[in-house]
Amino acid sequence: MAWVNAIIQGVLTGGLYALFACGLSLMFGVMKVVNLAHGDLAVVAGYVAIGVITVTHIPVLWSFIIVVPVMAVLGYVLQRTIIQGALDRSVLTTLMVTFGLSVVIENGLLQFFTANSRGIGAGLGLVTGSFTLGSQIQIAYLLVVIFAVAVAVLLGLQYFLSSSSYGRLIRAVADDREAAQLSGADYRHVFGIAAAVAFGTVALAGIAYGMYSQLDPTTGTDTILLFAFAAVVIGGLGSLWGTLLGGIVLGVAQQIGAQINISDEVLAGYLVFLAVLLIRPQGLTSRRAQS
C-alpha cells in the first residue's frame, strides 16, 4: 500500500513539475532560448503574489488574476529587450544573459526580502487539508488542485498553439523565421508573445510552489529550475504533453526513492533524469511543441 501511495503522490507532484517545466519548454521550442532565470522568475512571481495578497486582501487563490498578467507583461518586455538583444548575437549569449539575470534576481531578492522563506496562504484549508483514500492513502487537496491546474494549462497552451492565429504564427516562426518574415510576421513581436505566455505559466508555477512549500531567494535555481529541466529532458524537449509525462516520471521516481530511504528522494529523481539522458536523450516523447 505504501508503494501505491508513493506512486499516487508522485503522479500528483508531477503536475507541479509540469507547471514548472512548460514555460521553459515553450521558450526553448520557439526561441531556442534556455532561460536559466526561469526558476528565479517563478520565485519573483510568488513574491509578487505575497505582496498583492498583503496589500489588496484578495483571496489567495485569486492572486493569479493579477500576478499572471504582470508576469506576462514582464515576459514580453524582457524578451523584446535583453533576451532579443542576446539572441541577435548568438543563442549561446542568451545562456549567459539569462544566467546573469538569474544571479541579479536572486541577489536582489536576498537584498530586499532577506533569506527568510515565505509561504503563500499558509493556514488556508486548501493548503493544509487532505482527504483519505482507503485507509492509508492521504491526498492533499492542494496537490490535486495543482495537478488539475497543470492539465488545464497544458490544454490551454495546446489550444492556443494549434487553433489561434497567434499560436499559428508562433509555430511558423519556430519553423522558419525568415519565411515568416516574408509573410509579414514580425518575429520579434511573435517571440514577445510566446515569452508572455511562457511567463504566465511561470507565474502559476511560482504561486503553486509557494502554496505547496516555501519560497526563498534560492528556491528558483536549486528547486524550480532543476526540476523543470529534469521534467523537460525526461519528457522530451519542446513537447508540451512530454513535460507532464516528464514531471510525473520525476515525481514518481522521487516518491519511490523516498520510500526506500527518505534522504534518497531528490537523488532518485536525478538518477532517472540521468538514465533518460543516457538511454533516450531525445526524451520519452520526441515530438515538437505542436498540436
Add this chain to the structure above:
Amino acid sequence: MTAAGGERSATDSPLLEVRDLTVHHGQLRALDAVSLRVQPGEVYAIIGANGAGKSTLLRTIAGLHHPTSGSVLFDGEDVTGLRPERRARHGIAMVPEGRRLFGSLSVEENLQVGATFARPGPWTIERVYEMFDWMRERRHQPTAQLSGGEQQTVAIGRALVANPRVLLLDELSLGLAPVVVQRIYGMLPQILATGLTVLLVEQDVSQALRVAAHIHCLLEGRTTLESRPAEVTAEQVEAAYFGLAGASAGPSATSAPEGSES
C-alpha cells in the same frame, strides 16, 4: 548611370526599381552596382549561372540582406531601410528558394499564415484552392508529406494570399521534374491576370526567355545583359551568361538546369 535613371523616371514609373545595388557577403562582393526597373504587370526575369548573385538580388529586394550601397524603390517609395515584414505588408511577397514551407504546419495553416497580414485584394485561400484543386482535399496534411511540386505550389499560394503587388519567385524550377516546372509556369498567366507583377530568378534560360518581357543577366554580381527576349540572339545571351570570353567555357546549351531531383 545615375543620371540616366533620373531622366527616364519622368516617362515611365516602374513598380519596382533597384538603383546601383551593391551587396557584400562578408568580404565577397555578391552584387556590384546592379540596377533594374520592373514595370507594373510585366514578368521580369533575372538569369545567370550559379553564384551570379541572382538570389542575393531577390533577397535584398525582399529585405533579407542589407545592401552596402544603393537603394530599392517600391512604387516610388524608398524601402531600403524597411525590414522584410514591413516590405511584405507593403506588397512585396517572395517565394523563397527551396520553398521554405512551415514544416510542422498543415497546408491550410501555411496559407493562413500567408493571409494573416494580407492586403485587401482578389486572392483568398478559397481562390487558391480553386486554382489548385488537389489542395482542398489535402489541406489538413502536413506539408512534409507533399511532393516537391506540390510544396512549390503551396509556397506560391502562401505568397498569393497576401495579395502582393509584386511577386518575387526564386528558382521555382530548382529540384523539380521538367513536367512539373512546365505546369507551374503554366499558371503564370492566371496569376498575372489578377494584376500582379512578377520578378523571377531562373537558372533555366529557355524557360525565362519564354515567359519574361524583360531579361536581366548577371555574371559574378554584375549586369551583363538587359533586354527584351526578342531583341537578343541566343549567342548574345550565351555570352552574357558565361562571360565574354565565351561559350567555350562550359556546355554549349543556353540552359543549364543542372537537373537536381528531390
